Amino acid sequence: MSASTLVGSIPQEDLVDSPVISVRDLVHRYDDRAALNGVSFDVRPAELFGLLGPNGSGKTTLFRILSTLMVPVAGQAIILGHDAAKEPSQLRREIGVVFQAQSVDLKLTASENLQHQGHLYGLHGSALRARIKEILERVRLADRARDRAETFSGGMQRRLELAKGLLHGPRVLLLDEPTTGLDPGARRDLWQYLSILRDEEHVTVLVTTHLMEEAERCDRLAILNQGKLVALGTPTELKREIGGDVIVLEAKDPEALAMRIRARFGADVRVVGNQVRIEKDQAHRFVTNVVEAFPGEIDAVSIAKPSLEDVFIKRTGHRFWTEGARTSERTDNPRARKH
Numbered sequence: 001m002s003a004s005t006l007v008g009s010i011p012q013e014d015l016v017d018s019p020v021i022s023v024r025d026l027v028h029r030y031d032d033r034a035a036l037n038g039v040s041f042d043v044r045p046a047e048l049f050g051l052l053g054p055n056g057s058g059k060t061t062l063f064r065i066l067s068t069l070m071v072p073v074a075g076q077a078i079i080l081g082h083d084a085a086k087e088p089s090q091l092r093r094e095i096g097v098v099f100q101a102q103s104v105d106l107k108l109t110a111s112e113n114l115q116h117q118g119h120l121y122g123l124h125g126s127a128l129r130a131r132i133k134e135i136l137e138r139v140r141l142a143d144r145a146r147d148r149a150e151t152f153s154g155g156m157q158r159r160l161e162l163a164k165g166l167l168h169g170p171r172v173l174l175l176d177e178p179t180t181g182l183d184p185g186a187r188r189d190l191w192q193y194l195s196i197l198r199d200e201e202h203v204t205v206l207v208t209t210h211l212m213e214e215a216e217r218c219d220r221l222a223i224l225n226q227g228k229l230v231a232l233g234t235p236t237e238l239k240r241e242i243g244g245d246v247i248v249l250e251a252k253d254p255e256a257l258a259m260r261i262r263a264r265f266g267a268d269v270r271v272v273g274n275q276v277r278i279e280k281d282q283a284h285r286f287v288t289n290v291v292e293a294f295p296g297e298i299d300a301v302s303i304a305k306p307s308l309e310d311v312f313i314k315r316t317g318h319r320f321w322t323e324g325a326r327t328s329e330r331t332d333n334p335r336a337r338k339h
């Protein structure tokens with residue numbers, strides 16, 4: 001984090017004059033297990049803001065607090081001037097929420113789903129019918145209005161969820177991992193739609209994700225790890241803080257190799273998992289020197305431009321995914337397998 005003045009846990013320059021969402025020193029615990037540990041950030045008007053973190057980092061907890069489903073142990077979450085803990089009913093009228101769990105009734109048509117949603121917000125009659133028509137056109141489901149949701153693809157069902165969240169015309173939309181279970185095409189589609197919402201309707205969008213490629217598409221990001229904010233900024237700003245390229249070396253004994261590279265080249269070398277990682281300008285020349293200096297000791301070499309995972313590693317000292325988490329993500333979660 002920059003060396004500028006800190007207010008709570010955010011640097012002064014990241015405070016916004018009139019933020020749409022303002023999170024201050026949010027703390028939450030489940031019994032004695034800490035889920036959020038003093039998280040602060042602001043979201044600007046018409047910003048596509050991402051909350052990125054590995055499983056267990058506190059995204060869902062924060063999302064539940066913002067969407068008024070849960071009251072934090074300490075701190076404040078204010079959206080459009082309403083305190084989520086103190087004025088939940090006023091706030092609910094002004095925000096749209098798309099939860100991870102399906103809320104669409106599959107036995108009802110797209111139109112019927114939206115009628116029920118409209119009634120919850122006090123919309124009726126011709127105004128509601130006109131609004132349903134408009135929103136179905138916007139999410140490209142107008143031609144399927146009379147079809148049951150069970151006949152829709154995963155991407156179409158998600159777009160119907162989105163239509164439900166947007167029906168009452170909220171200025172803020174909160175989405176919890178909205179692309180879970182979608183194929184890459186439907187995922188791209190949804191993100192494109194979120195950008196259109198921001199650009200054309202000036203909706204402020206906050207979205208949680210554990211996917212780096214989705215986080216890259218956000219205007220700004222808050223990165224969470226174990227209930228703490230570890231980074232805040234645009235994807236470009238965050239990656240720029242890493243000097244040069246990122247070199248990853250694989251070796252049988254990474255600790256020993258790291259020590260020898262440090263001694264020989266004086267480079268900033270760290271071991272993360274079973275890899276040796278070095279941030280360096282003119283990486284190609286450096287790698288050639290290292291490989292020549294330690295013949296036979298290096299099994300694999302890669303050089304890449306800094307990624308958000310590199311930012312996460314730099315801030316936390318460990319990888320975004322532990323190997324176990326990646327494996328269970330791939331094999332235990334049938335929705336994740338479709339990624």
Ligand code: ADP
Pocket residue numbers: 030033034035053054055056057058059060061062
């Ligand atoms: P994420 O959405 O990033 O996976 P969560 O907010 O679900 O993170 O979880 C943050 C932490 O709180 C984790 O350690 C998780 O195990 C714990 N946690 C979440 N929900 C509960 C709950 N209902 N009861 C107890 N612990 C919970």
